[in-house]
Amino acid sequence: MHEAVVIGGGPAGSRAAELLARDRDVLVLEEHRESGTPVECAGLVTDDVIGLSGVRPEILNVLYGANVFFPGGGRISVRSGWPKANLIDRADMDRKMAWKATDSGAEYRYNERYISHKVADRVTVESTNGAIECSLIIGADGHSSKVAMSLGTDNGPREYVRGFQMDVRRTYEEQDMINIRLGSEVAPGFFSWEIPFGEYVRVGLCASWSAGPPVGYMRALLKASGLEDAKVIKKYSGKIPLGGRPKTYGERLMLIGDAAGQVKPISGGGLYPAFRSADALKETADVSFGSGDFSTKAMSSYEKRWKAAVGGEMRNGYRLRKAYLKFDDEDFDRACRVASRESVRSVLDEISLDRPSSVVSQMRIRDMARFLPVVLRAIL
Ligand SMILES: Cc1cc2nc3c(=O)[nH]c(=O)nc-3n(C[C@H](O)[C@H](O)[C@H](O)COP(=O)(O)OP(=O)(O)OC[C@H]3O[C@@H](n4cnc5c(N)ncnc54)[C@H](O)[C@@H]3O)c2cc1C
Numbered sequence: 001m002h003e004a005v006v007i008g009g010g011p012a013g014s015r016a017a018e019l020l021a022r023d024r025d026v027l028v029l030e031e032h033r034e035s036g037t038p039v040e041c042a043g044l045v046t047d048d049v050i051g052l053s054g055v056r057p058e059i060l061n062v063l064y065g066a067n068v069f070f071p072g073g074g075r076i077s078v079r080s081g082w083p084k085a086n087l088i089d090r091a092d093m094d095r096k097m098a099w100k101a102t103d104s105g106a107e108y109r110y111n112e113r114y115i116s117h118k119v120a121d122r123v124t125v126e127s128t129n130g131a132i133e134c135s136l137i138i139g140a141d142g143h144s145s146k147v148a149m150s151l152g153t154d155n156g157p158r159e160y161v162r163g164f165q166m167d168v169r170r171t172y173e174e175q176d177m178i179n180i181r182l183g184s185e186v187a188p189g190f191f192s193w194e195i196p197f198g199e200y201v202r203v204g205l206c207a208s209w210s211a212g213p214p215v216g217y218m219r220a221l222l223k224a225s226g227l228e229d230a231k232v233i234k235k236y237s238g239k240i241p242l243g244g245r246p247k248t249y250g251e252r253l254m255l256i257g258d259a260a261g262q263v264k265p266i267s268g269g270g271l272y273p274a275f276r277s278a279d280a281l282k283e284t285a286d287v288s289f290g291s292g293d294f295s296t297k298a299m300s301s302y303e304k305r306w307k308a309a310v311g312g313e314m315r316n317g318y319r320l321r322k323a324y325l326k327f328d329d330e331d332f333d334r335a336c337r338v339a340s341r342e343s344v345r346s347v348l349d350e351i352s353l354d355r356p357s358s359v360v361s362q363m364r365i366r367d368m369a370r371f372l373p374v375v376l377r378a379i380l
Pocket of ligand 1 (some may be wrong): 007008009010011012013029030031032035036039041042043044067105112113114140142143144164165204237238239241256257258259263266269270271272274290297
């Protein structure tokens with residue numbers, strides 16, 4: 001019998017496994033043949049995220065700001081005096097995090113899929129290789145988490161957005177800036193990105209679920225960015241849960257990462273909230289292993305802990321997202337005009353990528369209401 005079984009060997013599962021395995025017997029089940037494939041990520045992270053991951057992923061580029069392109073042809077450039085984000089090799093990060101968890105004592109079983117589990121005086125996990133018993137189950141099985149849905153069919157995220165991205169061969173002159181495009185033609189309900197890295201550009205977009213498959217907007221994006229004839233090297237797709245899940249814990253159970261809906265609603269970034277939540281998970285697990293109490297009530301302290309760390313950012317971010325969804329292309333263009341003002345620009349230049357809604361308190365409400373959602377997305 002294991003003390004904890006973690007479902008999913010992605011970054012959230014590996015970080016949780018690494019922390020738990022320092023003093024517990026931990027088993028990780030991963031359905032793929034290794035951690036890190038397939039990649040469903042643009043790979044844009046802050047230094048803080050790299051620090052929290054506990055590993056040094058390969059850094060493909062360092063970015064200082066963004067050029068934001070509006071539907072009517074307007075453009076704003078926001079540049080900081082210091083690095084805002086790193087473009088990392090996400091597969092490399094996931095692999096290294098799994099190795100680090102293994103070094104910490106966790107056992108990984110690849111090509112083994114979680115099917116279901118039952119809770120009594122212990123947890124019995126049913127996987128493609130049979131039954132496994134443990135005291136605690138951690139659901140880190142990503143955006144379409146089966147473990148999360150074991151808590152009820154109403155435990156889905158508020159919404160999903162879908163993403164599609166490609167690496168293409170093209171050398172952008174401006175290597176330290178991301179291009180962001182807004183508007184219904186290229187990315188309805190979200191935004192698009194072009195991230196340069198040497199001889200390549202990572203070009204992608206996310207769109208609201210109701211707008212249909214994101215690949216349908218790729219042609220317009222490639223045209224707008226002048227990448228129509230660039231050679232395609234790689235394609236990726238994926239979906240992002242936004243707005244959180246109603247419950248992130250149950251008896252002998254905690255959810256983490258996309259499985260818990262721990263994603264920044266403005267940018268779709270999931271790594272920062274997942275890593276911050278891993279500490280909360282470890283604290284709750286330690287208390288439960290100490291007392292032997294794995295009841296729903298005992299597990300509820302996990303949700304309180306992770307919400308104290310990142311819940312405010314997620315709540316505020318989702319409020320901004322709802323405002324953003326009301327924007328049409330003309331609103332974006334109006335926002336472009338407001339955001340061009342010097343008084344506003346100085347605040348935007350210093351915005352934090354991991355805590356973007358903190359800028360709200362620094363700005364006049366009238367201005368904020370008109371352009372903030374747009375520009376926050378742009379920075380991210
Ligand atoms: C297009 C796109 C771009 C993104 N860009 C960024 C970005 O730039 N920065 C950022 O911070 N975030 C980004 N994200 C979000 C980020 O990728 C996720 O938040 C992150 O991967 C969540 O990590 P996780 O470990 O929770 O889930 P995952 O990375 O999805 O890992 C879950 C793991 O569980 C495994 N699994 C699933 N079901 C089972 C099962 N039944 N049994 C066993 N194993 C199972 C999967 O194989 C997978 O390895 C992006 C997402 C998309 C779609």
